[in-house]
Amino acid sequence: MKAVSRPSRSGDPATPPRRAGYSFNWVGRIGLGVILFWGLVAIFGPALAPYPPGEIVDWDYFSPMSADYWLGTDYLGRDMFSRILMGARYTVGIALVAVTLACTGGVVLGMVAAVIGGWFDMILSRLLDAFNGIPSLLFGLVAVAAVGSSIPVLVLTLAAIYLPGSYRFARALAVNINTMDFVTVARARGEGTPYLIAREIFPNILGPVLADLGLRFVFIVLVLSGLSFLGLGVQPPNADWGALVRENIEGLSLGAPAVIFPSITIATLTISVNMFIDNLPTKIRDRS
Amino acid sequence: MTKNPTNWTGRDDAMVEDMIRRGATRRDLLRMLMASGAGLAAGGSVLMRATEAVAQTPVSGGSLRAAGWSTSTADTLDPAKATLSTDYVRCCSIYNRLTFLNEAGEVEMELAEEIASDDAKTWQVTLRDGITFHDGKPLTSADVVFSLQRHLDPAVGSKVNSIASQMSEISAVDDKTVKIVLSSANADLPTILALHHFMIVADGTTDFSKGNGTGAFIMEVFEPGVRSVVVKNPNYWKPEGPYLDSLEFVAISDDSARVNALLSGDIDYAGSVGARSMRLLKGQDSVETAVSTSGNYTNLNMRLDLHPGDKAGFVEGMKYLLNREAIQQSAFRGLAEIGNDQPVPPSNRYHNPNLKARDYDPERAKALFETAGLVGTEIPLVASDAANASVDMATILQQAGREIGMNFKVDRVPSDGYWSNYWLKAPVHFGNINPRPTPDILFSLLYASDAPWNESQYKSEKFDAMLIEARASLDEEKRTAIYWEMQEIVADDAGTAIPVYISNVDAHTTKMHGLKSNPLGNMMGYAFAEYVWLES
Amino acid sequence: MSASLATWILVAQRLAIALLTLVIVSFAVFFATEMLPGDVAQILLGQAATPEAVAGLREAMGLDEPALLRFLGWMRGLVSGDFGTSYVNDMPVAELIGDRLINSLRLAGVTTAVSVPVSLVLGIGAAMWRGSFFDRTVSILTISVISVPEFMVATLAVLIFAVWLGWLPALSYGADTGSLAAMLKAYAMPVISLSFVISAQMIRMTRAAVIETINTPYVEMALLKGAGRVRMVLVHALPNALGPIANAVALSLSYLVGGVIIVETIFNYPGVAKLMVDAVATRDLPLIQSCAMIFCVSYLTLITLADLMAILSNPRLRR
Amino acid sequence: MTKQSLVSVRDLHIGAITDSGREVEIIKGVNFEIAPGEIVALIGESGSGKTTIALSLMGHARPGCSIHAGTIRLGEHDVTAMSERRRADIRGTEVSYVPQSAAAAFNPSKRIMDQVIEVTAIHNLPNRSGAEARAVELFRALALPSPETIGQRYPHQVSGGQLQRLSAAMALIGDPKLVIFDEPTTALDVTTQIEVLRAFRSVMEKSDMAGVYVTHDLAVVAQIADRIIVLKGGEIQEEGTTEQIVNAPRHPYTKELLAAFDPVPHEAIATADGPDRAPLLEVDRLSAGYGSMRGGEPTAKILDDISFTLERGRNLGVVGESGSGKSTLARAIAGILPPYRGEVLVNGVALPASLGQRSKEQLRQAQIVFQLADTALNPAQPIETILGRPLTFYHGIKGRAREKRVIELLDMVQLPAALRHRLPMELSGGQKQRVNLARALGAEPQLILCDEITSALDTVVAAAILELLKELQRELSLSYMFISHDLSTVEAICDDVLVMYKGEIVERLPAATMSTEAQHPYSKLLVSSVPKLDTGWLAGLEQDPELIARFANR
DSSP, X not given: OOOOOOOOOSSOOOOOOOOOOOOOXXXXXXXXXXXXXXXXXXXXXXXXXXXXXXXXXXXXXXXOOOSSXXXXXXXXXXXXXXXXXXXXXXXXXXXXXXXXXXXXXXXXXXXXXXXXXXXXXXXXXXXXXXXXXXXXXXXXXXXXXXXXXXXXXXXHHHHHHHHHHHHHHHHHHHHHHHTSHHHHHHHHHTOOHHHIIIIIIHHHHHHHHHHHHHHHHHHHHHHHHHHHHTTOSOOTTOOOHHHHHHHTGGGGGGTOHHHHHHHHHHHHHHHHHHHHHHTOOHHHHHHO | OOOOOXXXXXXXXXXXXXHHHTTOOHHHHHHHHHHHTOOXXXXXXXXXXXXXXOOOOOOOOOEEEEEESOOOTTOOSOGGGOOSHHHHHHHHHHOBOXXXXXXXXXXXXXXXXXXXXXXXXEEEEEEOSSOBOTTSOBOOXXXXXXXXXXXXXXXXXXXXXXXXXXXXXXXXXXXXXXXXXXXXXXXXXXXXXXXXXGOBOOTTOOOGGXXXXXXXXXXXXXXXXXXXXXXXXXXXXXXSOOOOSEEEEEEOOSXXXXXXXXXXXXXXXXXXXXXXXXXXXXXXXXXXXXXXXXEEEEEEEEOTTSTTTTSTTHHHHHHHHOOHHHIIIIITTTOEEEOOSSSSOTTSTTOOTTOOOOOOOHHHHHHHHHHHTOTTSEEEEEEOTTSTTHHHHHHHHHHHHHHTXXXXXXXXXXXXXHHHXXXXXXXXXXXXXXXXXXXXXXXXXXXXXXXXXXXXXXXXXXXXXXXXXXHHOOOHHHHHHHHHHHHHHHHHHSSEEOOEEEEEEEEEETTEEOOOOOTTOHHHHTTHHHHOEEOO | OOHHHHHHHHHHHHHHHHHHHHHHHHHHHHHHHHHSSSOHHHHHHGGGOOHHHHHHHHHHTTOOSOHHHHHHHHHHHHHTTOOXXXXXXXXXXXXXXXXXXXXXXXXXXXXXXHHHHHHHHHHHHHHHTTTSHHHHHHXXXXXXHHHSOHHHHHHHHIXXXXXXXXXXXXXXXXXXXXXXXXXXHHHHHHHHHHHHHHHHHHHHHHHHHHHXXXXXXXXXXXXXXXXXXXXXXXXXXXXXXXXXXXXXXXHHHHHHHHSOHHHHHHTTOOOHHHHHHHHHHTTOHHHXXXXXXXXXXXXXXXXXXHHHHHHHHOGGGGO | OOOOOSEEEEEEEEEEEOTTSOEEEEEEEEEEEEOTTOEEEEEOOTTSSHHHHHHHHTXXXXXXXXXXXXXXXXXXXEGGGSOHHHHHHHBTTTEEEXXXXXXXXXXXXXXXXXXXXXXXXXXXXXXXXXXXXXXXXXXXXXXXXXXXXXXXXXXXXXXXXXXXXXXXXXXXXXXXXXXXXXXXXXXXXXXXXXXXXXXXXXXXXXHTXXXXXXXXXXXXXXXXXXXXXXXXXXXXXXXXXXXXXXXXXOSHHHHHHHHTTSOOOOOOOOOSSOXXXXXXXXXXXXXXXXXXXXXXXXXXXXXXXXXXXXXXXXXXXEEOOTTSSHHHHHHHHHTSSOOSEEEEEETTEEEOSSGGGSOHHHHHHEEEEOSOHHHHSOTTSXXXXXXXXXXXXXXXXXXXXXXXXXXXXXXXXXXXXXXXXXXXXXXXXXXXXXXXXXXXXXXOOSEXXXXXXXXXXXXXXXXXHHHHHHHHHHHHOOEEEEXXXXXXXXXXXXXXXXXXXXXXXXXXXXXXXXXXXXXXXXXXXXHHTSOOSSTTHHHXXXXXHHHHHHHSOO
């Protein structure tokens, strides 16, 4: 094949290659900042805690904020500040891993079902619909009974509970993209399903899938405390933030900081995750 | 019966009252009490204010809404199957028992006119006459025989099958008298017959959902797991009461929800509001609390036949490692009495007062653990919300252990199926025992070698012999001495540690009166319906 | 094929799929329950569960038959409309579930009536004034509302409105629901707590769907015919966004039947969700299966309704 | 008193914000007038600002655009000074709009009648029944079939041409003073286009309304406009009467537009392979369709028993109107839609029906290029990845060699090398189609199936693409199967032409002689429907009514 060299005659000016701009507004930056802060707390928190999380430091339960107990004490008289630092590792860690597992699983299966279609898509959709029919409580109990309770089991159970929802969402998006001509051209070229999914479909559904991940993250943080109360996963004296709120709930009527601060921490984490995702650097965002 | 600390005066009461109102924290209160020398351990919780109901004249009428704390589709009106407090309350309102335990724990006659025996082995029960069931059928000995006999039939699944099995023969002598022959002499039969499960039902009843009994109320609405309504029995055989026109009973499992329902006036009486809501209730003048220590306790069980319980010194070490004050204060907010590792509660007349509880002595515990070679090895403590405050106790024990290098791992397991899968089976676990009126029942149920609930597999012939001897003797002096010694044996040798006896706290509107405490449990031994009345 | 025949085949196909899903769910629930330790007899006897007592009770309740046979027996019964009798209290399951299902549906109904319109209005408003202050506050609000734990919201509501202010009854069930005002007062708090949870998803999906339809040529055409913004959204954009919105609403409402255990516990509201918790706790197989069936049927009906709504709102699919 | 102009636009400047936030001016000072009853055409390539100007007459600006300076007067209204509320009042009653693709401009979930008379509801003009009657009257004037009942149907139950005329009715119902036609016939087939143009002319003449006709197709505008304004890059290049612009253009750009019209005769290249070698492509009794198979045949049968051959180095054109099955033919050959009967042979070797079983070599030989470059290029991938993939997939070229080859491909299609870092959305229509073509060339195929690749482009850009195809054919000895509904394009590039109608080949004839020796009646009808660059053509056109009834789908 001879290379055809020819000065370009077309009228279009060859503009210099502009690096893709990443305009990232301040709301997104705040969100990212808070997430990184809690990420650091999750890693270094327990080491910084002034008191061991389980130690009963003061007889006076639900004591107000004071010099030596910055966020007061909980229902057993343990230092709330150290318990929140300890809780960060569980809530941030478990929830992030679980939501990533649930969403990656759901998105991949969704895309495969959309691309292969036919009986595979029908059966998989029905199976995961049936999954949705089983209440999460029964799920948690069976997990504890079957494999005993540990952090990995807790993560897998959470992921399994939220995978069907993410599957359903991703599949609907992927079915749309699948009808586009660029997918047909790739298919005509003889590309296999893995290439179609990884390079043609996934980049185009990334935006909405991330937004869905943000919302699912919020639900997982809350269900996480429910499952721990069932005796699945985080064992005393440790606890995730949701469990901290639940075990100190009677402090609510006394306005005890022990119940208010974990709720605030949960709120800041979940809101910042969603603020970040809703305002992702526009370059990625615009593609969807 | 709640005992007041001996030197407790009205003035102290007022002082405690205004200290709390000024927001004094619990620590200041403790310091103040220590200074004034009021003995803490002498029973009676610090914050308890025994409000003696001024002897007002009861008024009839009004309908009461009360709430218990646990309910499920397994709610039943069959006394034999009753498991939850909700069942007991409903049964007490529609049935009667042969005998009744009063506030002081003494036996009073109810359906029975007289229960007599000269050798504590063959007993003669003569019934009162003129008593009819709600459906009009008169009460006869056949009903009593049927009601007692059915506990032996496994198909009924009676909760007191193991206790009833000692009644080898139950027969009707004539229309008004019943003969009961025991397999071995037991002076406590009248007290046993006061248990809730021995309520008298009509002969041949199979469908218990109608609730046909001789009690003070007639069952009107019964929705298992939801609610029940009973109305006053117009021709009740007792001269006095019931005062209420009707009682609606529901169950609210969430503690704070139950307290809030009481405070917002949706319900008039909330059973077992839990120690943690005390601070909220204190400030309310429209609500009153009633505290009673009935002998319910959560205990730490260490199987003597399994590692680590089988290591010499481990059990004793754990008994020294239990910080009883910490459990009393943090886990129960002071609403519990320090226990001395034996099951007979202070409110029971056979309680051995000079058996002192072991002090919290971590150093001694450490020495014992070193001899047992257990320092550093991981020891799991199985706890669950099914056993009241067991998770908190395990956490407190875990912290105490950490300071002396012991590595306790708390396994919180679901309360679902706890009693069948973990209780009695795990090497170190927590149990929870409901109050029983007599030491004989407690020891034969929990500590005898062949006891069905031998939590720590404690086996001792000497102990078994003393149990039978005490059971048969009618001589009070001798009986009390034996029971005192048995309590010391259990406290030293048995694999169970009982840090505290839990006080039950009920709360009701100030308009409700007539409530007294009862050894069979809170809510006046669940029989409040018949005795309480409402101001108009 | 004539239009009606095609739609009939579509409906028949949809029903067959729903049945298939139901069967899968009931087998999955059966195996899940079988894996749970202990059985009805043990649980009922609780602490008094001595081996002989358990054996005796099990035999009396007819539980000695292998579980699979009992399950298939129950399925056969279901076909003829008999939900079987509860192991625990020998009452027919239908009777046990009956009024609790009505309670659940009533609560779900009132919550739907409150949260769906509010969510749609907020969603559409956020879409119409996209990027404005209103849009930003709505999205921040929805996220912060659902990130507070549900039991916290419910308990706080009871504390403020029932205990301190005394306006509303703490227990919604049993409070006299004679007059409409009393009924609204009784249902206010559980409905508010539930609406907080389910409206986030609906608002976000409505906003996305309406934004998508606003950018279509026919909406621009309406503008060019002089239509105002309100008419443009309501008459032209919304009808074509009904499909995805109906789907989001269906998903959120399916939560109202099975997922409301916490609200039912705190407001002591005897619904089907709490019944399922009891059933699992007492290993009452017929009751568990029936509750699971109800959750699954409601989930499938809602989804099928959403699909039908999508088809109806788009004549092209209607043939 | 001289007739005061209906519309006068003075020094109009319109700015727009690009997605990277830069402010750019797209209309740079435009002045023109429209007299009452006069039809003015705005001509120019896409991106010349013609639609933006037309919309600005209605005071409407697309998202991101805004009027910076200048005044627009419509009748006694000063549009630029009016509030959005006031502007909405004049839309539909003073000035109305006929959309480019009527199919997309009708709300799919509403009946046609409701949408047509919606203007009366918005501006609460005379009562509903009166409006309906006037609508039916307009339908009849626009020669729509069964005017009384067509209103009850939904948009998807009516053909493209009919929808276009309905959109005209929608615009005229409010009897405005000015009607804006925004390229109404580009998406239509040639035969339907004539019907629509005739309908527009008759209605406009009767009601003496003024009109603004926006298009890039000079031949169409020559039939309908009184005056023509030529636009480029947001500035007016030339303005004059239709006569003067068509016959005596003064501005070089106008000349260039006209030049793109006269067909450049195509000289066949010497056929490289002699009679003994098997034809490059042979299609034997091919039948294909969509839908679930019943008894070996799909529910919707499209192609029926198609046979033809294509020798190496020659180009085969496939012409036919929408619904004739020409795109399905391309997809069947490429294997995207496996035929249920018949065979496709390349170089004498039969290809398996579906893609799955074809070897990589077989797949490489034939490449397909689609019409809409927007959906044919993955928006998420830079040009480098799009062009690089076939190189890696077929030839295993990677790294530096691949980048060099990508630059070569870009140069082949006359695009700057720097373009490889850009995303498809940053390119113009013409550039995207060139990338589309470069991707096909990456596989170094022998045959390229072009499915309407120039229909979505302006005439000038389309002409450049055709020129490029010819050059590539000379250098790379390619063959094309060129599918189009535009006869002049096919004549410019193909050696032979297949005329298709309702899934069958009605005639095969050499491209050069197509306009003169077409035998089959349908071919004749097709050829005669292509508008010529002379103003009197439409008026003088007589077509055998019986032919029209049988073939053109009204």
